[in-house]
Amino acid sequence: xxxxxxxxxPDAVSGFVGAGRSAGVRAxxxxxxxxxxxxxxxxxxxxxxxxxxxVVLGLLIAxxxxxxxxxxxxxxxxxxxxxxxxxxxxxxxxxLVVGTLITTGVAMVLMVPIxxxxxxxxxxxxxxxxxxPLATLIGLLAAVPxxxxxxxxxxVLTPIFANQVEPFLASVPFFGWLFRGEAYGxxxxxxxxxxxxxxxxxxxxxxxxxxxxxxxxxxxxxMALGATRWQVVRRAVFPAARAGVSAAVTLSVGRALGESxxxxxxxxxxxxxxxxxxxxxxxLGSAIVNQFAEASPGIGTSSIIALxxxxxxxxxxxxxxxxxxxxxxxxxxxxxAGALR
Amino acid sequence: xxxxxxxxRRELVRTAARRxxxxxxxxxxxxxxxxxxxxxxxxxxxxxxxxxxxxxxVGMLSLSFLTHAPTPPFIPGGGIxxxxxxxxxxxxxxxxxxxxxxxxxxxxxxERSGKLAGALRFSADVLTGVPSxxxxxxxxxxxxLPLHQFGTLAAAFALAxxxxxxxxxxxxxxxxxxxxxxWEAGIALGARRGRVARSVVLRGALPDLVTGNLLAxxxxxxxxxxxxxxxxxxxxxxxxxxxxxxxxxxxAAQKTAWATALVLLAFVLLLSVAARVAAWxxxxxxx
Numbered sequence: 130x131x132x133x134x135x136x137x138x139p140d141a142v143s144g145f146v147g148a149g150r151s152a153g154v155r156a157x158x159x160x161x162x163x164x165x166x167x168x169x170x171x172x173x174x175x176x177x178x179x180x181x182x183x184v185v186l187g188l189l190i191a192x193x194x195x196x197x198x199x200x201x202x203x204x205x206x207x208x209x210x211x212x213x214x215x216x217x218x219x220x221x222x223x224x225l226v227v228g229t230l231i232t233t234g235v236a237m238v239l240m241v242p243i244x245x246x247x248x249x250x251x252x253x254x255x256x257x258x259x260x261x262p263l264a265t266l267i268g269l270l271a272a273v274p275x276x277x278x279x280x281x282x283x284x285v286l287t288p289i290f291a292n293q294v295e296p297f298l299a300s301v302p303f304f305g306w307l308f309r310g311e312a313y314g315x316x317x318x319x320x321x322x323x324x325x326x327x328x329x330x331x332x333x334x335x336x337x338x339x340x341x342x343x344x345x346x347x348x349x350x351x352m353a354l355g356a357t358r359w360q361v362v363r364r365a366v367f368p369a370a371r372a373g374v375s376a377a378v379t380l381s382v383g384r385a386l387g388e389s390x391x392x393x394x395x396x397x398x399x400x401x402x403x404x405x406x407x408x409x410x411x412x413l414g415s416a417i418v419n420q421f422a423e424a425s426p427g428i429g430t431s432s433i434i435a436l437x438x439x440x441x442x443x444x445x446x447x448x449x450x451x452x453x454x455x456x457x458x459x460x461x462x463x464x465x466a467g468a469l470r
Numbered sequence: 471x472x473x474x475x476x477x478x479r480r481e482l483v484r485t486a487a488r489r490x491x492x493x494x495x496x497x498x499x500x501x502x503x504x505x506x507x508x509x510x511x512x513x514x515x516x517x518x519x520x521x522x523x524x525x526x527x528v529g530m531l532s533l534s535f536l537t538h539a540p541t542p543p544f545i546p547g548g549g550i551x552x553x554x555x556x557x558x559x560x561x562x563x564x565x566x567x568x569x570x571x572x573x574x575x576x577x578x579x580x581e582r583s584g585k586l587a588g589a590l591r592f593s594a595d596v597l598t599g600v601p602s603x604x605x606x607x608x609x610x611x612x613x614x615l616p617l618h619q620f621g622t623l624a625a626a627f628a629l630a631x632x633x634x635x636x637x638x639x640x641x642x643x644x645x646x647x648x649x650x651x652x653w654e655a656g657i658a659l660g661a662r663r664g665r666v667a668r669s670v671v672l673r674g675a676l677p678d679l680v681t682g683n684l685l686a687x688x689x690x691x692x693x694x695x696x697x698x699x700x701x702x703x704x705x706x707x708x709x710x711x712x713x714x715x716x717x718x719x720x721x722a723a724q725k726t727a728w729a730t731a732l733v734l735l736a737f738v739l740l741l742s743v744a745a746r747v748a749a750w751x752x753x754x755x756x757x
Contacts, residue, residue: 170664174581177574178590181638184631185593191611192604246508254505263509265746270516272685272742274692276709277731280716281519284526284724326515333512357498380599387601390694394717414603418698437607441600448599452592 192438199435202428208439213400213416215425220432222413222439224400229412229443231403232317232392233385236324241378243325244332251333252340253362264337271330279391282323287314287395290322295407308407315397317410323391328381335380335455339373340366372457379451387444389414413440520735527732530725536733540705550730556622556706561691563626568633569683575634576641577667591642597635605631606696613700620702628696633686640682644675677752684745688738708734 200207203220210221247267251260291314298308298318308318343366351365367374389412397409398419411419413436424430538549579587609628614620648671656666672679694709701707704714708730716727 170662170667173664174574174578177571177576178578178586180571181575181594181634182590184634185597187612188597188600188605188608188631191608195607195611195615243508243511246505247512250505250509254502255509263513267512267516269739269742270520272688272692272738273516273519274694274709274734274738276692276694276712276716277523277735278519280712280727280731281522283716284728285518285522326519329512329516357494359498359501360494362501383599387599387603389601389603390698390713394713414601414695417603417607418695421699434607434611437604441604444599444601444604445596448596449592451599452595 192434192441196431196435196438198428198431203432203435207432207435211402215420215423215429215432218428220428220435222436224402225411225413225416225436226439226443227402228317228396228400228410229386229414229440231406232320232324232396232410232412233382235318235321235406236328236385237378237382239321240325240329240332240381244329244377244381245336245374247329247333248336248340249362252337253358253366264333267330267333271334275327275388275391278323278327279394282319282326282391282395286319286322290314290316290319294318299407307405309405310408312407313397313409315395315409316407317396317403318406320392320396320410320412320415321406323395324385324388327388327391328385331384332377332381335377336370336374339370339377342373343369372454376451376454376457379447379454383444383447383451386447387414387440389418393418413437413443523728523731523735526725527728527730530729531732535729540711548726550708550711550726550733552705553708553711553730554733556701557691557708559622560625560629560697560707561687563622564629564633564690565687567626567630568637568686571630572634572637572641572683573672573679575638576645577671579638579642580645580671581663581667591639594635594638598639601695602632602693603695603698606699609696610699620700622701622706624700625697625707628700629690629693632693632696633690636686636689637683640686641675641679644678644682645671647678648674677749680752681745681749684741684748688741688745691741692734692738 199220202218203210207221208226209223211223212219212221213224214220251264255263291312295308295312295314295316295318299305299310299312301308347365347369348361351361356364392412393415396411396415398411398415399409400411400416403410417433417436417440421430421433424433534547535549536554537551538547539552540550541548575590579591605628608631609624613624613627617624652670652674653666656670657663661669692709694713697707697710698713701710704710712727712730712734715723715730718724
């Protein structure tokens with residue numbers, strides 16, 4: 130049958146136009162309009178884009194130029210050198226980088242299974258009257274300021290960790306060595322727990338979006354073949370949503386790496402290689418928060434800004450990866466990811 | 471003979487299938503149970519967080535706490551009025567800076583495609599994930615260091631930079647919900663692009679624009695790290711007050727921190743709820 134656009138139906142007409150629309154025609158139309166008229170509006174738009182571009186460039190240039198003194202003083206070794214001793218004018222980010230990676234890693238070990246399980250529960254298992262309100266609740270909790278989570282970690286979790294959690298973990302056979310040493314409360318483990326709570330809503334929201342983007346027909350096909358619910362999730366839903374879930378994990382990692390104020394409140398701030406997870410430590414972010422006020426002008430301040438430069442490189446690399454994954458996993462919109470955090 | 475073999479073979483397959491089904495159901499049950507446990511484990515700490523903030527903060531809360539200026543340590547009767555007005559001023563100024571800029575930049579991204587637009591979009595996506603403490607360092611480097619002055623302006627600049635990429639991407643996303651056909655129809659009618667942007671794109675996208683911008687503002691209200699580098703006194707913003715009072719070892723300061731945290735939490739959650747309600751109301755009126 131030959132398709133004939135009905136003259137009466139606006140939908141049919143626009144469908145017909147849409148089918149024949151070429152990007153070239155649109156671009157030509159746009160160029161034409163921008164050459165004639167629209168002067169004020171065009172200038173305004175350019176101003177907006179230009180201001181934003183200037184902010185991005187300005188940020189990069191400011192961080193680079195203000196940290197250059199530190200890199201001149203310590204050399205590139207600043208990034209991996211282990212000593213941080215402002216009194217002796219020795220500055221190195223190595224231990225802080227290690228602390229940042231360990232804290233984030235432990236936080237992800239705690240958070241990812243829980244976040245993934247919750248997302249599967251919300252999108253595959255729960256009836257709608259539970260899933261809807263629960264998802265809204267977790268979405269709202271994404272808005273809880275990090276300082277409030279930090280306060281809760283400091284004043285509520287610290288005594289619980291010092292008196293119950295850490296002594297218990299130290300007594301667990303085979304894994305006790307991970308948690309040996311005096312239980313003070315403020316520790317890498319506590320910081321990781323706080324980070325896990327903070328990144329959980331992002332993880333749940335993003336992986337739920339990824340699951341929701343998997344076509345219902347995929348699930349029905351698996352069920353028709355006799356798959357149980359678990360097999361539907363494992364064989365049909367999860368493979369299709371893999372890129373979206375990876376993006377969720379990556380963006381959570383990015384957030385955990387950069388979180389500073391809440392971590393500074395609970396980690397104990399001891400820039401040394403940790404003997405176990407229950408000893409105090411320090412991260413790039415927490416060191417910036419704690420050292421900034423006491424930094425000597427010049428080389429001290431510049432070294433703090435250099436810590437920021439290292440952190441910036443780390444997070445930009447992780448987030449660029451996350452955004453690339455997010456684009457590959459078609460379901461999630463990068464734009465809303467930002468608003469959700 | 472062969473008939474008998476076929477029958478016994480069918481029986482074998484059947485029992486195997488039955489056994490496999492039992493095993494698969496068992497694994498499925500375990501997995502479903504684990505997911506329920508995960509959901510509970512996810513909600514529990516978040517619920518505990520809210521519970522502790524409310525129960526420890528509510529005792530201190532009163533009208534005079536909200537309207538009185540802070541007093542020196544150990545002198546009762548102090549409030550957090552300077553912190554509330556400080557946060558309002560900083561965020562207000564940041565909004566004035568960020569909303570027009572982000573809206574125009576989003577229109578730019580919406581109407582243009584090409585390398586420049588792609589690069590800006592990518593920078594916005596990546597900048598959304600840049601730690602807020604680095605944005606604080608940026609504001610410190612470009613405003614505080616050269617001018618030798620901490621204050622509202624530097625803090626507002628930092629929060630504006632923080633909100634800018636979030637708002638740009640949310641705005642653009644909102645504009646993309648408008649059918650391209652409508653935009654083209656406006657152009658085809660001979661309307662100038664500025665006119666189409668105002669009457670078609672912005673009007674049509676309004677509910678989503680309001681939601682996205684309110685969520686970005688809610689995020690900025692709760693930020694601490696950028697203020698650490700741009701404000702000289704903790705009494706000038708709620709989040710800084712929570713940080714300095716919460717990390718002190720005596721009870722009165724901690725009580726103030728909890729009460730301030732409750733005020734902040736209530737305000738931020740109100741903004742997020744308002745964002746969702748506003749979108750719902752406006753979209754209902756439009757149709």
